Amino acid sequence: MLESLTLTNFKAFSRHRIGLAPFTLLTGLNSSGKSSVLQSLALLRQSYESGDLTPVGDTEAGLLLNGELVQLGTGQDVRYEFYDEHGPHIGLDVQGDGASARWSATYEQEADHLKLLEEESQAPRDAASLAALLPTLFGTGFQYLKADRISPQVSYPRSHHAVSSRGFLGPEGEHTVNYLRAHQDDEVTSEQLRIKDAASSSLLDQTRAWMQKLCPGVSLDASGIVGTDTVRLSYTFGSGASRSNAYRPTNVGFGLTYVLPIVVACLSSKPGSLILLENPEAHLHPQGQTWMAYLAGAAAAGGAQIVMETHSDHVLNGLRLEVKKGRLQAEATAVHYFRRSGQTSEVVSPVIASDGTLSEWPAGFFDEWENSLDQLLD
The missing domain is CATH 3.40.50 (Rossmann fold)
Incomplete structure (x- = not known):
């Protein structure tokens, strides 16, 4: 330290x-x-x-x-x-x-x-x-996330070197969505960081659980776009029969995408x-x-x-x-x-x-x- x-x-x-x-x-x-x-x-x-x-x-x-x-x-x-x-x-x-x-x-x-x-x-x-x-x-x-982080976009860059070789989210959090896609099944090993009632201890489920603390009812997914060097982020609201359709980040409040790199940085630490x-x-x-x-x-x-x-x-x-x-x-x-x-x-x-x-x-x-x-x- x-x-x-x-x-x-x-x-x-x-x-x-x-x-x-x-x-x-x-x-x-x-x-x-x-x-x-x-x-x-x-x-x-x-x-x-x-x-x-x-x-x-x-x-x-x-x-x-x-x-x-x-x-x-x-x-x-x-x-x-x-x-x-x-x-x-x-x-x-x-x-x-x-x-x-x-x-x-x-x-x-x-x-x-x-x-x-x-x-x-x-x-x-x-x-x-x-x-x-x-x-x-x-x-x-090491992670450094600046005040001017990624804004809601239709797609985000897909860099294997950044997320796999360096484990780096980028100073603007620009690699966060791809990191979440690539590491979504990784276990959050810290007991202090895990939310007990999350679906599992995986990075994706723990990210969802913490995002719900910041914005109740929200869920998210990260997936690759076939044939491109980009990835997609989508949000849904509610659960079960009342679950909404998937929304692009550009159609959801600015704060969710802005805070996502911080959540992933902490959970992956x-x-x-x-x-x-x-x-x-x-x-x-x-x-x-x-x-x-x-x-x-x-x-x-x-x-x-x-x-x-x-x-x-x-x-x-x-x-x-x-x-x-x-x-x-x-x-x-x-x-x-x-x-x-x-x-x-x-x-x-x-x-x-x-x-x-x-x-x-x-x-x-x-x-x-x-x-x-x-x-x-x-």
């Missing part, structure tokens, strides 16, 4: 250490630094998968700013503008899995590949050693998996948002590590209820509230107690309902 991430001269951070837990919740105002945490981890993974962290031959090691997972621009876009005693370089430090590693990259204003400084970096230069050092970040089971989630509550009603927290909490209790960015108080309260009901230990959670202070970001970290209460409630931290209520009652 990853235990901390330290960002130096990265985007809105001069230097800050962020503690990580099995379930880490990142909240705060827009443009306050939440996404930077997820992006920095995705940047390291992207640079590893492209071979830039562990180059072969005479190529230079570096951070690849633009690739499959993130598109961060150039050095000018990612370096903290007001660097001071830490110097002009960009630093990413990760602790976890009983080890630590540091990468320090030179600042080049127009470059999208930032060269690593060997004398300041402390990480293996070969892929096998790096994966062995930090398997949570560089091993199998294994101990040691790392799942990065941006705004999983998007397009979900409040009940569904709370159940989203229950799902992520169950994945964390089953051994996966979740780092989630959210703007939803329902997700926060769902996490607190997971702790209060004893389904997730309080020490397995971390909550970080991000806010701007001048040109930099600062982080306040309320602690969840075993009864679900928070150690503090800083100004601006999910307090808009109380602010509005005060005005309504005035």
Whole structure:
């Protein structure tokens, strides 16, 4: 498990250490630094998968700013503008899995590949050693789902390499339907993740059961389209004699397709998996948002590590209820509230107690309902 991430001269951070837990919740105002945490981890993974962290031959090691997972621009876009005693370089430090590693990259204003400084970096230069050092970040089971996920479509891509060789859903969840088709009979082995009254413990039946928690009455199927490199997703409602015809995603509410990659990512996770989630509550009603927290909490209790960015108080309260009901230990959670202070970001970290209460409630931290209520009652 990853235990901390330290960002130096990265985007809105001069230097800050962020503690990580099995379930880490990142909240705060827009443009306050939440996404930077997820992006920095995705940047390291992207640079590893492209071979830039562990180059072969005479190529230079570096951070690849633009690739499959993130598109961060150039050095000018990612370096903290007001660097001071830490110097002009960009630093990413990760602790976890009983080890630590540091990468320090030179600042080049127009470059999208930032060269690593060997004398300041402390990480293996070969892929096998790096994966062995930090398997949570560089091993199998990694998923990063962005806020802009797949929308309802008539068909979805069919990539054997993505779903079978990599087990990857894609940063927009674009391979989710094909993954579900190919792995629908796989067993969900985590007891914490299984819904007991589902038809079976298979991935498909458990996906159906969790989707029904998010949208009561819904069911789904994923199938290949013969003679094409695409797959089809269909939804039905009701059961038995009252079961509806199959509907295309384009004729069903946006939220169902938007949330499906998150459900499949959590259900297919294994101990040691790392799942990065941006705004999983998007397009979900409040009940569904709370159940989203229950799902992520169950994945964390089953051994996966979740780092989630959210703007939803329902997700926060769902996490607190997971702790209060004893389904997730309080020490397995971390909550970080991000806010701007001048040109930099600062982080306040309320602690969840075993009864679900928070150690503090800083100004601006999910307090808009109380602010509005005060005005309504005035």
